[in-house]
Amino acid sequence: MENxxxxxxxxxxxxxxxxxxxxxxxxxxxxxxxxxxxxxxxxKRNGIYSQVLTIxxxxxxxxxxxxxxxxxxxxxxxQAAVQLAYENKADMVLAVGGGSVIDTAKLVALCSPANxxxxxxxxxxxxxxxxxxxxxxLTLAATGTEMNQFAVLQNPDTGEKIGFGxxxxxxxxxxxxxAYMVSVPVNYTAYGIADICAHLLEAxxxxxxxxxxxxxxxxxxxxxxxxxxxxxxxxxxxxxxxRVLWASTQALNGTTLHGRKSGEWGVHDIGHTIxxxxxxxxxxxxxxxYPAWMKHLLPHIQQRLKTLGENVFGVNDPEKxxxxxxxxxxxxxxxxxxxxxxxxxxxxxxLNLMIKNKVSGMHFKLTEEDLLRIVGLM
Amino acid sequence: MENxxxxxxxxxxxxxxxxxxxxxxxxxxxxxxxxxxxxxxxxKRNGIYSQVLTIxxxxxxxxxxxxxxxxxxxxxxxQAAVQLAYENKADMVLAVGGGSVIDTAKLVALCSPANxxxxxxxxxxxxxxxxxxxxxxLTLAATGTEMNQFAVLQNPDTGEKIGFGxxxxxxxxxxxxxAYMVSVPVNYTAYGIADICAHLLEAxxxxxxxxxxxxxxxxxxxxxxxxxxxxxxxxxxxxxxxRVLWASTQALNGTTLHGRKSGEWGVHDIGHTIxxxxxxxxxxxxxxxYPAWMKHLLPHIQQRLKTLGENVFGVNDPEKxxxxxxxxxxxxxxxxxxxxxxxxxxxxxxLNLMIKNKVSGMHFKLTEEDLLRIVGLM
Numbered sequence: 085m086e087n088x089x090x091x092x093x094x095x096x097x098x099x100x101x102x103x104x105x106x107x108x109x110x111x112x113x114x115x116x117x118x119x120x121x122x123x124x125x126x127x128k129r130n131g132i133y134s135q136v137l138t139i140x141x142x143x144x145x146x147x148x149x150x151x152x153x154x155x156x157x158x159x160x161x162x163q164a165a166v167q168l169a170y171e172n173k174a175d176m177v178l179a180v181g182g183g184s185v186i187d188t189a190k191l192v193a194l195c196s197p198a199n200x201x202x203x204x205x206x207x208x209x210x211x212x213x214x215x216x217x218x219x220x221x222l223t224l225a226a227t228g229t230e231m232n233q234f235a236v237l238q239n240p241d242t243g244e245k246i247g248f249g250x251x252x253x254x255x256x257x258x259x260x261x262x263a264y265m266v267s268v269p270v271n272y273t274a275y276g277i278a279d280i281c282a283h284l285l286e287a288x289x290x291x292x293x294x295x296x297x298x299x300x301x302x303x304x305x306x307x308x309x310x311x312x313x314x315x316x317x318x319x320x321x322x323x324x325x326x327r328v329l330w331a332s333t334q335a336l337n338g339t340t341l342h343g344r345k346s347g348e349w350g351v352h353d354i355g356h357t358i359x360x361x362x363x364x365x366x367x368x369x370x371x372x373x374y375p376a377w378m379k380h381l382l383p384h385i386q387q388r389l390k391t392l393g394e395n396v397f398g399v400n401d402p403e404k405x406x407x408x409x410x411x412x413x414x415x416x417x418x419x420x421x422x423x424x425x426x427x428x429x430x431x432x433x434x435l436n437l438m439i440k441n442k443v444s445g446m447h448f449k450l451t452e453e454d455l456l457r458i459v460g461l462m
Numbered sequence: 463m464e465n466x467x468x469x470x471x472x473x474x475x476x477x478x479x480x481x482x483x484x485x486x487x488x489x490x491x492x493x494x495x496x497x498x499x500x501x502x503x504x505x506k507r508n509g510i511y512s513q514v515l516t517i518x519x520x521x522x523x524x525x526x527x528x529x530x531x532x533x534x535x536x537x538x539x540x541q542a543a544v545q546l547a548y549e550n551k552a553d554m555v556l557a558v559g560g561g562s563v564i565d566t567a568k569l570v571a572l573c574s575p576a577n578x579x580x581x582x583x584x585x586x587x588x589x590x591x592x593x594x595x596x597x598x599x600l601t602l603a604a605t606g607t608e609m610n611q612f613a614v615l616q617n618p619d620t621g622e623k624i625g626f627g628x629x630x631x632x633x634x635x636x637x638x639x640x641a642y643m644v645s646v647p648v649n650y651t652a653y654g655i656a657d658i659c660a661h662l663l664e665a666x667x668x669x670x671x672x673x674x675x676x677x678x679x680x681x682x683x684x685x686x687x688x689x690x691x692x693x694x695x696x697x698x699x700x701x702x703x704x705r706v707l708w709a710s711t712q713a714l715n716g717t718t719l720h721g722r723k724s725g726e727w728g729v730h731d732i733g734h735t736i737x738x739x740x741x742x743x744x745x746x747x748x749x750x751x752y753p754a755w756m757k758h759l760l761p762h763i764q765q766r767l768k769t770l771g772e773n774v775f776g777v778n779d780p781e782k783x784x785x786x787x788x789x790x791x792x793x794x795x796x797x798x799x800x801x802x803x804x805x806x807x808x809x810x811x812x813l814n815l816m817i818k819n820k821v822s823g824m825h826f827k828l829t830e831e832d833l834l835r836i837v838g839l840m
Contacts, residue, residue: 085704087477090609090711092470098720099465231468296685296708303677310673326463330674330721333468339717342476343708 085343086292091251092338094231098260098330100322103132103221107139110257114217115175118145119196121165121189123153123181127223130267136180136221148172150192156245156359156366157184159237162191162202169196169216179220179255183227183366186220187235190253193218203239206248215252221259224268225329226276226367228283228336230258238360244441245356247349260333262326270319274416275367277312277328280335281305281409282355282370286347287340289388291447294343301340302395307331309396312416350445351377354458357438364425371418372425375410376461381448382406422462431459463721464670469629470716472609476638476708478700481510481599485517488635492595493553496523497574499543499567501531501559505601508645514558514599526550528570534623534737534744535562537615540569540580547574547594557598557633561605561744564598565613568631571596581617584626593630599637602646603707604654604745606661606714608636616738622819623734625727638711640704648697652794653745655690655706658713659683659787660733660748664725665718667766669825672721679718680773685709687774690794728823729755732836735816742803749796750803753788754839759826760784800840809837 097106111118118140127133140147150165165188169177174196179189191202194215204210222230229235233254238245268276288301308331315324334340341347354377355369378389386402393405397412413420422428435455444450450458475484489496496518505511518525528543543566547555552574557567569580572593582588600608607613611632616623646654666679686709693702712718719725732755733747756767764780771783775790791798800806813833822828828836 085477085701085708087480090474090476091472094469096468098468099463102465295688295705296682296712299681299685300678303681304674307674307677323463327673330463334674 085294086345088342090338090342092231092254094254094337095257096231096260096333097257099326100261100263102261103135103139103259107136107259108143111139111143111145111219114219116144116146117173117175118147119165119169119172119174119177119192120147120149121153121177121179121181121185121192122149122151123185125151127180130264132180132221132223132264136178140178148174153181153185153188155182155184156363157188157237159191159202159206159239162188162195162237165192166195166199166202170199174216176217176219179218180223182222182224183229186222186229186255187227187237189218189220190229190235191237191248194250194253202237206237206246212252217256218253219257219259220255223264224272224276225265225325225332226279228280228333230255230260231333231337234336236356238356243360243437245360247352260329262322262329265325265329266320266322268319270316271417272365273319273328274316274418275365276332277308277367277416278371278413278418279367280308280328280332281412282351282367282374283335284340285374286349286352287344288392289385289447290341290344290347292343292345294341297340297342297344298391299395302392304331304335304340305396309412312412316416346446348445348447350443350448350450353443353445354438357441357443358427358434361430361433361437362425362427368419368425371413371420372422372462373458375406375413375420376458378406378409379461380454380458384448431462435459463672464723466720466722468716468720470609470632472632472715473635474609474638474711475635477704478639478641480639481513481517481637485514485637486521489517489521489523489597492597494522494524495551495553496525497543497547497550497552497555497570498525498527499531499555499557499559499563499570500527500529501563503529505558508642510558510599510601510642514556518556526552531559531563531566533560533562534741535566535615537569537580537584537617540566540573540615543570544573544577544580548577552594554595554597557596558601560600560602561607564600564607564633565605565615567596567598568607568613569615569626572628572631580615584615584624590630595634596631597635597637598633599642601642602650602654603643603703603710604657606658606711608633608638609711609715612714614734616734621738621815623738625730638707640700640707643703643707644698644700646697648694649795650743651697651706652694652796653743654710655686655745655794656749656791656796657745658686658706658710659790660729660745660752661713662718663752664727664730665722666770667763667825668719668722668725670721670723672719675718675720675722676769677773680770682709682713682718683774687790690790694794724824726823726825728821728826728828731821731823732816735819735821736805736812739808739811739815740803740805746797746803749791749798750800750840751836753784753791753798754836756784756787757839758832758836762826809840813837
């Protein structure tokens with residue numbers, strides 16, 4: 085194992101009706117001026133918006149809103165929200181939505197105190213000294229952002245979609261009510277599950293020996309395999325929603341990485357490129373890219389694939405592990421080829437942007453030749 | 463799953479030479495007056511004491527010391543240390559030692575600001591509003607106290623050994639260097655492993671369905687089974703020490719309990735009674751008590767035992783699970799009967815104190831008849 089620091093200060097409040105039960109109390113320690121950030125309006129249709137607004141009013145908060153955050157969120161939206169927070173002297177940021185909304189809110193919380201330039205902060209060119217406290221209410225199980233220090237935004241001007249991490253952007257409090265997810269459409273539920281799988285694999289294929297973290301990866305993956313298909317058949321099930329939701333948080337809250345030198349993240353980089361070009365949901369790009377990445381890297385990851393297969397899929401051959409993963413993605417109706425996304429003719433375009441953006445992994449560095457072959461396998 | 467809050471603010475710094483590398487920096491945010499708490503002097507023999515004292519001096523701290531904390535630690539020692547901290551206006555507490563030292567330091571940190579009565583705080587009769595920051599340097603892998611909010615002390619006057627929990631006593635920072643454990647004697651290493659197993663089982667036999675937490679219990683338990691016996695044969699191995707150490711922290715930092723209504727803790731209560739009466743190391747009482755508790759509870763925990771056996775020991779019968787656990791304890795040279803502790807004639811005495819102290823579990827409530835039968839099986 086490598087030396088590591090285990091630290092995650094997020095207070096995560098999980099379960100049925102937790103927003104009504106605890107939000108007022110948790111908000112009481114923060115100031116009165118609240119910037120509320122949300123997405124395209126689904127929270128207005130399902131009642132979460134009015135529930136939260138009632139609590140904010142009863143708490144005596146002054147609320148100003150920035151709605152309309154889209155999936156594959158833009159730094160330009162974050163910048164506009166920073167402006168709003170700065171002008172209104174926001175004391176805290178409240179994000180109500182999925183990963184896109186919370187990721188946006190993380191940068192808003194970080195850039196608002198000094199009205200900083202969001203993309204420069206993302207790029208590490210500006211380093212804010214502090215952030216506003218961030219409270220999140222999650223409405224989609226997938227990215228794990230509710231309990232980590234990461235955010236991913238894209239820049240429509242430069243053609244980049246990149247990740248950012250800082251201990252300053254851990255949410256102070258996150259509310260996770262599985263009942264909020266029962267109205268998530270089946271396809272987005274499935275993409276979320278593919279994303280969770282990919283997070284586990286990005287940890288597992290990282291650098292360094294971390295036997296207990298490996299076992300934790302296997303445990304969460306088996307949990308997903310147990311509940312994934314049943315949930316898609318019964319999307320209204322609270323019990324299945326809560327299991328996927330909790331797996332989702334655990335898959336990317338740092339606990340799968342303890343003792344490793346790094347994660348891998350090459351497949352996420354590939355997926356971000358496809359999402360950027362064609363606005364494909366994140367998880368749907370990962371279920372296409374992971375099997376292709378594995379097939380191409382096979383000679384280098386034989387033993388890792390074998391161990392994964394033995395512990396998760398009950399197979400004992402590296403190629404069978406890839407088949408089993410592909411089969412699982414298919415069973416939950418996630419695409420496993422570019423053709424299924426109607427992108428079979430776009431391989432050159434995808435390759436060119438990957439090369440331009442220097443797409444690579446952290447452990448297995450990908451050359452242009454590697455990228456060419458991986459795209460060929462997708 | 464039950465509603466739950468996942469929250470653990472401890473910054474845990476793990477790996478080789480972390481004290482030299484990071485302690486000065488971490489201590490810089492706290493005040494100058496440091497109460498240093500340690501045990502019977504092993505840290506003076508192995509050099510950790512002088513290493514820490516050098517760092518404290520270079521950090522410009524005023525250090526006052528309370529040494530001599532014994533295993534199965536006493537509230538009277540904690541009270542004397544509180545007095546010392548209060549008189550010297552301590553800004554922080556630094557604990558260097560195993561679970562006994564850190565548990566004592568937790569109560570000292572909590573009771574020092576107002577010079578509170580330690581046992582009254584343990585009993586919940588006095589509730590301090592704040593605690594001094596606590597930094598710990600762990601020297602023995604077992605109790606998990608370095609990353610949780612719990613402490614166990616005993617009162618020599620009342621004959622009680624009880625647990626206490628409060629979010630105020632989470633260490634701010636804990637340093638875990640596996641190299642500090644290579645000099646731990648083989649028998650105490652084994653008792654530590656038995657204690658870790660028991661922590662996992664106390665979570666697993668708690669109330670409520672928590673499928674992912676169950677899988678995490680199985681993962682940590684398999685890790686222990688992989689490394690337990692090899693470590694006892696090669697106690698100088700850093701690689702094996704680090705795996706047991708990390709398993710130890712994870713087994714009782716809250717992560718095995720998420721989604722459960724409660725843990726069980728009946729066996730710990732039984733073990734505390736034996737430790738109190740005969741000053742037997744904690745882990746050695748648990749390897750005796752757990753198989754007996756399981757045999758007695760068998761009709762009520764058949765399915766749980768079967769699932770545990772399938773996932774951890776590769777057996778598919780409840781009684782075989784008990785056999786496999788007993789076999790594991792034997793393989794690591796832990797006692798599995800009172801006779802092996804030379805206490806075969808003390809069953810009445812043990813039973814009487816258990817009855818007097820109202821020993822029970824949280825999920826499976828034990829009657830006097832239950833206790834009689836469990837002691838009979840030990």
